[in-house]
Amino acid sequence: MPTWIVFLAAVLCVIASLTIAENCTVLEVYNAIQPIKLNPNFATCQTDSNYTLLSLSSPSLNQSARFCASSACQALVDATLTSGLLPDCKVTIGSRALNLTDAVSIASKCSRLERAVSKSEGHDTLGHQTDNVATILGHSHQLYQDTIPMPPHQTPVDEEAAGAKQNVDLVIYAAHVIPVVPRDVVLSDHAIVVDNCRIVALLPRDEAQKRYVGNEERHLPDHVVMPGLVNLHTHSPMTLLRGLADDKPLCDWLMQDIWPTEGKFVSPEFIRDGMMHAVAEMLRCGTTCCNDMYFFPEEVCSVLEETGFRGAVGQIVMEFPGVYGSGPDDYLAKAKPNLEKYAPGCHDLITATVAPHAPYTVSDKSLQRADALAREHKARVHIHLHETESECCDSEKLNRQSMSCHQSDQKLRPLANLKRMGLLSEHLICAHMTQLTEAEIDEVAAAGAHVAHCPSSNLKLASGIAPVSEMLKRGVNVGIGTDGAASNNSLDMFGEMKLAAILAKAQTLQSSSVPAVDALQMATLNGARALGLEKEIGSIEVGKRADVIAVECDSIEMIPMYNAISHIVYVAGREHVSDVWINGKHLLNNHELTTVDVAQVKKNVRKWAAKICAHRIEQKAEQAPASSPISPTSSIGAECPKTVATWPETRCALLKVLELSTARSKLYSLRAGEHLEAIIDTASVRLKVVVPTTTSQSGSKPDESVEFIKFWQPGLAQNFLVWKSDGVVNDV
Structure with a gap:
């Protein structure tokens, strides 16, 4: 028998006849990384940590020694205890005294034994492992200064001999x-x-x-x-749109401000400058990993590699043309290179995800294709889901008049529709989730799907409050995200962590809801787990x-x-x-960034701010009725002829048409020289048109530096309006 086992047996026998002294040696027991077969007479201790602390106190054990983890150690403890060799000796766990049988039962999964000299003053140790353990150990947050388990993969060494x-x-x-x-x-x-x-x-x-x-x-x-903190949902480059539009509901915010500005300015250069800005901000906020969803992911990855920041980078997927793709086929095709290059384990810092924007912007078919592509590459699917009440209610009613209604022919809430298609799984990260029934929470928990809680953004857009406390109780893995700086208006995870904790208390009227320890875990380990990175980041553990x-x-x-x-x-x-x-x-x-040129970042941000500000001033000037180059010329009844819209300028125009008779809505993108032909056969239409002006202020020639934006919602008016400008533009 090895010498150290003999020594251990002697130590345990000595303990049987000893009582506690103030200045004592502490014998600590830690659980093994791999489970071992235990004596069935022992109660087991189910914990969510990597070790359970057990301190056996004795004034006689006054020499420092270490014992490596071994099933033989545990077998010896089992045999010694069950054979009655250890009577009711006093045991200290933190500052609580127990009898030995109860104490060892708590630590029955332990197989790492080590001994260290403690201080004269004890502290409470672990809490919240199981109800019994929490009761015994209390809820304070300190350990002995000398008590920490040895790294799992390291064997004990004789320091003098080393x-x-x-x-x-x-x-x-x-x-x-x-x-x-x-x-x-x-x-x-x-x-x-x-x-x-x-x-x-x-x-x-x-x-x-x-x-x-x-x-x-x-x-x-x-x-x-x-x-480091893990930002589980953000649109990082949107720092360049911080404060662009505030105090608006989600749909108006998107349609009237964000999407038009993105259509005008988003480019590889915009993404690069915005991402560098975001990395600088997140580092200063203590964030070390973000889960990003935006355009030009190759530019995002380039900045991550250059700065050394960690990120999960999502290829956005939308049903309609945009600044990065012509439609779902194009978006999904562009996702493949990054999914292959940044597959799990292929890069130290970057993983790739597939990010269908939302059920109201992506069809069922495209959602299924995005999910299949992600599964093929063992990647996560990142989506906005159940963000507003209207999204859920209008989808369930299939209310096509609402822009929040999902792009499906099913009268279902979006979560139920995703479950129907097989998307609800452990690979799914759902951002927001402010509108959930208890049954839906159980479904999310059963599927192992993850939730990104974005309290500031949801409050600011009046979208709702996610039932975080209930989700945690029912076993849902909930992380924390900031959303983009255009809606938050910050990437401050410390602020989100605090808000997540106190908002849950106000929501439930229970001060114990989402305690500080839960909020901290949500902002770290839970976020890592959602990204499939819990073995790599999220806690300070060896390896x-x-x-x-x-x-x-x-x-x-x-x-x-x-x-x-x-x-x-x-x-x-x-x-x-x-x-x-x-x-x-x-x-x-x-406090000083080492991989980001702050002066250059500021210069770039100010450049973009000047461009965007000038553009919006021009827009407001052109919206004045007296100077508007476009005016309504006719009302048309229930039947409308084919209409053609032509933009001869070099700019991009967006047209969204809602057709009630077909219950379909479409968003069209037009560039120079392109023509849009749309047959409208409904009794009402909702549209958004972004068109360049066709005359300058002097009226002499086209002025390509000014754009005109017209937003129109007919409400209860059951007709069409045709807008004309010098016979050049006809918009439905």
Whole structure:
């Protein structure tokens, strides 16, 4: 029998005759990475963390020793306990005293044993693992300074025999570490050791200083170090549209402001400049990964690679022509190269997704094709879903007069329609989900689908409030997103995390709804899990990528700090983020960005702002009735002849037509010299026209620098209006 097992047996026998002393040695038991077969007489402890802490206190065990994880260790504990060799010896778990039988039952899945000298003052340890464990351990957020499990893949070493220190890429020494896993835990005076982009150790400062020397060492005596935040839903380059249109409902916001501006300005250059702007903002906010949905994904990926930022990049899919594609066939074809290049595990920073915009902009057939393409490449599907009440109600009624109605022939709520087509699965990320019944929540949970909660954007657009507390109770994986800066108007995940926590309390009238620890997990590990990256990021664990951030906690508004997790959620803000590492690379160093040229970003943003502002001023001037070059000339009854719209200018025009008789709506895009022929045979029509003017202010020649925008909704008027301009443009 190995010597260490004999030694362990002797130690356990000694414990049987000892009582607790204030200054004592602590024997800790941690669970193995791989489950082992346990004695059936033991109760099991189901936990959502990687280890359960058990401290056996004895004044006689005063020498430091370590025991590696082994099923033999657990077998010895099983045999010793069941054979009665360990009577009712006192056991300390944190500051709670238990009898040995109960304590070992709690840790019955443990197979890692190690011993370390504790301080004279004990602290409560783990909480929220199971109801029983939570009752025993309480809900505070501190561990012994000396108690942390050894890295799972490392074997114990004799430090004196080991000789020289191990050289590694990075060592971060922190006053406090919130690993997220295990849950509800704060480690004091610890170090995070990083080598080759991954975390190789998480251990007390003194031990780290003895064992490691870093090529980079960062000492953070007044900071909390934690996993980077995961922004689960955003349209990153839309930072260039921040504040463009506020205080409007979703449909008006999209149709009157966002889509026309995108149609005018979105280009590869726009995407690149906007994405660089977004990365700079997100890094300063402590975000280390985003789930993006927008146009020109190749430009987004280029910026991610250049800056070292992590992202899941979605190829948007829409039913109608846009700035990046001529229709669903084109969008899906353009998605394939990125899905192949950035397949899971193929790139350190980037994964690709398929992002059909929403049920009201994508047909059933295109949704099914997008899902099939994603499954073929083992990618996620990212979609806006159940964002507003009108989307759900009008789809269920198949109310084609509503622009929120889904592009389907089924009288179903959008979620039910996706389930009918087989899209509701663990590969689906649903953004918003403000309108859910209890039955729908259960369906989402059963399917393993994920939800991106965007509280600020949903509140600002008056879209609704997602039932987050109920979703979490029923087992739905809920992460947090900012949405785009055009609707939020920020990419601040700290603000979203706090809002997610306090909004749930107001919604349920329960102060315990979405506690701080849940909000923190939503913003980190839950987001990673939704992206299929939970084994790579989302928590500070050995073997994971080193995506970590440091938050200053010594500023006047951050003191005193009694509870680090609560402080991070309810007190800290983006201004307190001092350092950010992604994949082990230092991208924000003492508040300074290292891979982004801030001066150039500002210059580019101001350039785009000037262009967009000038364009909108021109639009407003042209909308004045006296100067409008287009005027209504006739009303036509229930039967309307074929109409032709021609734009001879170099600009793009958009026309949306809702045909009640066929219950179809279409959006047309026209460029120079193109003609649109549409047969309208309905009694009412809703349209949006964006056309260039055909005469300058002097009336002498076409002026290509000015555009005219006309929005018209006939409401109850059962007729058509034909708009003419010098016989050149006829719009239905």
